[in-house]
Amino acid sequence: MPLVGGRSALVLFVTAAVLVATSAPAWSAAHNITAILSGHRDLTEFSRELTATGLADDINGRNTITVLAVDDAHMAPLKARGLPRGTLRHVLSLHVLVDYYDDAKLHGLPGGSADVSTLFQASGDAPGSAGMVEIADRRGGRVAFAPQDAGAARGTAVFYVKxxxxxxxxxxxLQVSGVMSSPAAEAPSSSSPDPSRLDFSDVMSKNGCGRFAGLIAATAGASAAFDKHTRDGFTFFCPADKAVEAFEPTFEKLRADARLAVVLYHGALGHYSTQALRAGHDDLATLASDDAGTTVGFAVHSAGGKVTLVSATHNAARVTRTLADADPVAVYMIDAVLVPFSLTANASSPPDLGPSESDGRSGRKDGGDGRKTSGSAPGWPRRGWVASALVFTTLLTAFASG
Incomplete structure (x- = not known):
């Protein structure tokens, strides 16, 4: 007699499928452009520049995208021009369409053409209608891509290869025959700030880190400390608004010096590009210090193209987005507040952290951001335990119904 009947097996299968779908990490990217291009040696330089300009992260963060890749031979003249990183980013942004186009769609355009927006236009740096690309199915089946600038200006068109x-x-x-460019993309970046004068608070406020920018402004000494170091190379890790909102009740109960230390802990000395973060496994020095005046840092771990920061109290924060990366300053969004010390010991009154579990090895408790502060990898989410219980219950039901 079968252990599980047909109906019970079906229930088990459906339950397992739902649990697998709902247990998938919400932060995981749908694709990895660097991994996609890694199997094509003739596109190495294009891939490298996508990473260097921060566009790789923007591409990975979108669900529907078309990348017009350029081979190394046609990237060489662009590199030889020595364009500033901001200008190079604008040019390459023209090669990222914010819609999906494959071979079949290119040759089936309604009316034979279509105007498509690019990441250059989506960035807000493109003036007027610049940043749009016209796709046209021309005679002989050749498909052209031509950037559209304002007025009578027109950029250099390229053709679909494969x-x-x-x-x-x-x-x-899709591989194209060369580098698209336009007067707007190559214009001197007067609208783009000098990297050494980057208004990091403005970058944070406009990109989902407004609450942390508010903490910097409200914490005595924080802005001045950051301003002092940005010209020499600096990297900001700003917690997303949701993470800061959850942490604020605890933050408000900290002593003034402890609040300053928490804020300064999110600034690392030195400029670290996305590629450098993914390649490194060393501790980063910050502007925060403990009661003894010793600088406190955090560890950087990289796996599968994902970067995780682990604080001195072992709470973890994942880098979820690149907000700005132009030497000497980089700004990254993270999904949790990093805590450099024991919150209880640094509170003006014991902070209400709510229910928490102790770390059996260190005796530490929740770091205040909803994460268990242990040195090990983050534990299975609570919904994982619920999922386990549901599977177990289903198995029992299946066994009983035979």
Whole structure:
């Protein structure tokens, strides 16, 4: 007699499928452009520049995208021009369409053409209608891509060569015959701030870290300390608004010097590009210090292209987005507040952290951001335990119904 009947097996299968779907990490990217291009040696330089300009992260953060890749031979003249990083980013942004186009769609355009927005236009740096690209199916089946600038100005058109990678309605990578450019993309970046004068608070406020920017402004000495170091190379890790909102009740109960230390703990000395973070496994020095005046840092761990920061109290924060990366300053969004010390010991009154579990090895408790402060990898989410219980219950039901 079978252990599990047909109906019970079906229930078990459906339950397991739902649990797998709901247990998937919400922060995981739908695709990885660097990994996609890694199998194509002739696109190495294009991939490298996407990473260097921060566009790789922007591409990975979008669900529907088309990347117009350029081979090394045609990237060489662009590199030889020595464009500033901001200008190079604008040019490459023209090669990222914020819609999905594959081989079939290119040759089936309604009316034979389409105007598509790019990441250059989406960035807000493109003036007027600049940043749009016209796709046109021309005679002989050749498909052209031509950037559209304001007025009578027109950029350099390129042609479709072949499909490199296609995941329907998610990401498409198409090789084109050369580098598209336009007067708007190559214009002196008067609208783009001098990296050494980057208004990091403005960058944070406009990109989902407004609450942390508010903490910097409200914490005596924080802005001045950050301003002092940005010209020499600096990297900010700003917690997203949701993480700061959850941490604020605890933050308000800290002593003034402890609040300053928490804020300064999110600034690392030195400029670290996305590529440097992914390659490194060393501790980063910050502006925060403990009661003895010793500088406190945090560890950087990279796996599968994902970067995780682990604080001195072992709470973890994942880097979820690049907000700015132009030497000497970089700004990254993280999903939790980093805590450099025992919160209880530094509170003007014991902070109400709510229910928490002790770390059996260190005796530490929740770091105040909802994460268990242990040195090990983050534990299975609570919903994982619920999922386990549901599977167990289903198995028992299946066994009973035989």
């Amino acid at each position: 499909a490199v990678h296609q995941a329907p309605y998610n990401i498409s990578v």
